[in-house]
Amino acid sequence: MSNVAGKAYGMNVMTPLRWWTAIWQKVIFWVVVKTFPYFLKGLLTLSLIHYARWTIINRWSFPRLDKSQPKEKLTYSYMLFESNFNGSWDQYIDSFSFAIPSGLDMFWRWNIKYPKSIPLHDFYHYIRFNQVECDHYYNAYPLASANDVKSAQALYADLAAFADSSEALSDDAFAAAWQQFLADNQHSLGSMGTSPLMSTSNQLVQEHHHDDLQLAARQTQQEEA
């Protein structure tokens, strides 16, 4: 029951937009996909996102699975934004706002009451107000950042190739190749310990989880009594 799982933060933001602008928004996203990577270059440059997605839910598209379920009667369509990123909430919003303000405005421009990404204070308020907290958030590699995952992939391939290619070398040639290999892959090296944010957050999660488990145990005892 936390938005933090290791080095990742899980954000959910649900914002309304008029049904006809929702259609235009879909066209914009379609253009972004077709012209990728130009428009998403800023996101790649930020390099702190594992995965992110925007889902436009038309006002008539909320799942209705049974006649017993009341029909939704909504004025607006909605956009659900979800992100898995490294760092704190503030760092993420700051990075987005400073690095790709025009990109943000393009993605949210038709959302009701969207204040634009600059000035920052109004943008902070908008995201905070429309954010929905995670009740359970899972990350398969809490110790790793998105850059760790990418650099690990590169190092894995290079190390396998180096092990094969260096086997038949003389000692002198091996020493030179080793130095070259380390120099070429220095950006992929680094230990992945826990981060201060991760430790603090994890401690809070454990405390809350402990409290919840105790509460659940007391409720069970009361029900049994």
Added chain:
Amino acid sequence: MANKFGNSYGLTTLCPLINGHQQHTSFDKITRHRIQLLEENSGSPFARIPDTYFARLFILNDVFFEQGNNVARDHLQSKYLVFTSNFHGDLEPYLQGMWNNAEADVRHIWQYAVAFDKVQNAADFIRYIKRCQLTTTLFFNGSTDDSLQQQLKSLYVKQAFTEFALQHQGKPVAELRAAFKTFMQQLQIDNIETPSWQPGQTQL
């Protein structure tokens, strides 16, 4: 308008909950409490579901936004269990793996969802989730789309090799070479199953 980006899949679902209660507690509150009590990290049910990169669960009680005199007031008629996942591969095998590896958790979490009482097996579960699924409008992958096992093995290799390189700085070449050979044998770089990191692992 795609749920896939390379080999990675972005699943978004809104699962309506039954409007009702049990012993003065509404079904959405019971469901939220159950979700909040799930174990974290390697103890999470998602750690048992193959190829899950990230997953989350939350309850959407209503649509909350800054209303005012110049905008309409919207309220949802149902509360929704929102389940989203980022994983490697295709949807049906993933949901099959979810059912096979975490059936008890799935039944516990979705117990009060509309029409979930008709879900009896993996095929039903796949059909049910597809009915709740929303198509992703824009999916961005800032990581890799390798299988989770490959990602975890690569992270294990990165950590182990970094430590090896640090420990062997300035060593004579013969010693370095012998140690590297032993290291690579222990690393078993072509065996992606072991040694490796475990899903949700929080300690080195």
